[in-house]
Amino acid sequence: xxxxxxxxxxxxxxxxxxxxxxxxxxxxxxxxxxxxxxxxxxxxxxxxxxxxxxxxxxxxxxxxxxxxxxxxxxxxxxxxxxxxxxxxxxxxxxxxxxxxxxxxxxxxxxxxxxxxxxxxxxxxxxxxxxxxxxxxxxxxxxxxxxxxxxxxxxxxxxxxxxxxxxxxxxxxxxxxxxxxxxxxxxxxxxxxxxxxxxxxxxx
Amino acid sequence: xxxxxxxxxxxxxxxxxxxxxxxxxxxxxxxxxxxxxxxxxxxxxxxxxxxxxxxxxxxxxxxxxxxxxxxxxxxxxxxxxxxxxxxxxxxxxxxxxxxxxxxxxxxxxxxxxxxxxxxxxxxxxxxxxxxxxxxxxxxxxxxxxxxxxxxxxxxxxxxxxxxx
Numbered sequence: 001x002x003x004x005x006x007x008x009x010x011x012x013x014x015x016x017x018x019x020x021x022x023x024x025x026x027x028x029x030x031x032x033x034x035x036x037x038x039x040x041x042x043x044x045x046x047x048x049x050x051x052x053x054x055x056x057x058x059x060x061x062x063x064x065x066x067x068x069x070x071x072x073x074x075x076x077x078x079x080x081x082x083x084x085x086x087x088x089x090x091x092x093x094x095x096x097x098x099x100x101x102x103x104x105x106x107x108x109x110x111x112x113x114x115x116x117x118x119x120x121x122x123x124x125x126x127x128x129x130x131x132x133x134x135x136x137x138x139x140x141x142x143x144x145x146x147x148x149x150x151x152x153x154x155x156x157x158x159x160x161x162x163x164x165x166x167x168x169x170x171x172x173x174x175x176x177x178x179x180x181x182x183x184x185x186x187x188x189x190x191x192x193x194x195x196x197x198x199x200x201x202x203x
Numbered sequence: 204x205x206x207x208x209x210x211x212x213x214x215x216x217x218x219x220x221x222x223x224x225x226x227x228x229x230x231x232x233x234x235x236x237x238x239x240x241x242x243x244x245x246x247x248x249x250x251x252x253x254x255x256x257x258x259x260x261x262x263x264x265x266x267x268x269x270x271x272x273x274x275x276x277x278x279x280x281x282x283x284x285x286x287x288x289x290x291x292x293x294x295x296x297x298x299x300x301x302x303x304x305x306x307x308x309x310x311x312x313x314x315x316x317x318x319x320x321x322x323x324x325x326x327x328x329x330x331x332x333x334x335x336x337x338x339x340x341x342x343x344x345x346x347x348x349x350x351x352x353x354x355x356x357x358x359x360x361x362x363x364x365x366x367x
Contacts (some may be wrong), residue, residue, distance in 0.1 A: 160352030187345040199290040
């Protein structure tokens with residue numbers, strides 16, 4: 001849009017300059033024809049008033065006047081061009097600066113958004129990791145407790161066998177059946193009713 | 204004396220189990236055959252052959268006269284009845300028990316449980332200390348391990364009391 005406007009302004013200036021030059025040249029032609037008519041009239045009415053020298057002088061004056069006008073217009077055109085170029089430079093600078101600032105702001109905003117998203121994602125990840133770690137810790141603790149309880153329970157269940165095994169390993173060869181007689185009879189006495197009942201009613 | 208009922212029969216503790224009963228029955232059968240032959244031969248004085256120590260104890264306990272055919276018949280029938288109907292128990296020990304030990308145990312059974320209990324001895328080294336008793340339908344674990352397992356609470360209290 002800005003480039004098109006610039007092209008339009010430059011085109012308008014060039015058109016104005018071409019029109020001015022054409023008008024000047026056309027006006028000079030008309031004056032030349034008037035001079036010819038006047039010369040013809042002077043030739044008709046007053047012979048030899050405007051001789052060749054006089055005409056040459058007029059021609060020179062006209063040429064000088066035309067060159068002066070051309071020079072002035074060229075100067076005006078140059079000033080306009082410089083002014084326009086300067087304004088155009090200022091405009092482009094301001095536009096470019098503004099666009100760059102807008103782009104930078106957008107870029108900065110995008111960076112900030114991405115940064116915020118990354119921070120939120122990292123925070124969520126950290127939270128999830130902490131939760132998983134806590135759950136894992138609880139699970140491990142539960143497993144350790146269960147394993148410990150299972151070991152203790154198994155030890156308690158088999159404790160009699162374990163102690164019996166070690167007792168027999170330690171003094172098994174030194175235990176005589178006669179020494180156990182009292183213990184065996186006491187056990188038999190304790191189970192006397194059950195034994196008698198089973199022998200009475202057994203098949 | 205002419206015992207006619209099994210309840211009057213006193214089984215000595217030297218007769219432990221079915222093996223002894225069978226041995227006595229076979230010996231009695233031989234005796235009966237020998238004495239019957241002597242009777243058939245018409246011997247005036249029938250002399251009872253020498254019997255085994257087990258048979259001697261049985262005769263002493265039952266006070267029977269083996270020279271009398273009725274006594275022999277009664278004794279044979281009684282032994283047969285005992286072989287079929289006497290209550291039987293099986294005891295396992297970690298080592299082979301001595302005859303005195305078996306006699307004491309058997310005495311307890313015949314005093315406290317039934318006068319004609321027959322005992323079978325088994326060997327189970329894994330018992331360690333104590334014994335295993337098997338009756339007709341039940342199994343009694345009278346070993347040291349079982350006894351300790353009954354007192355697990357006390358053992359745990361002792362262990363925990365020592366900071367284990």
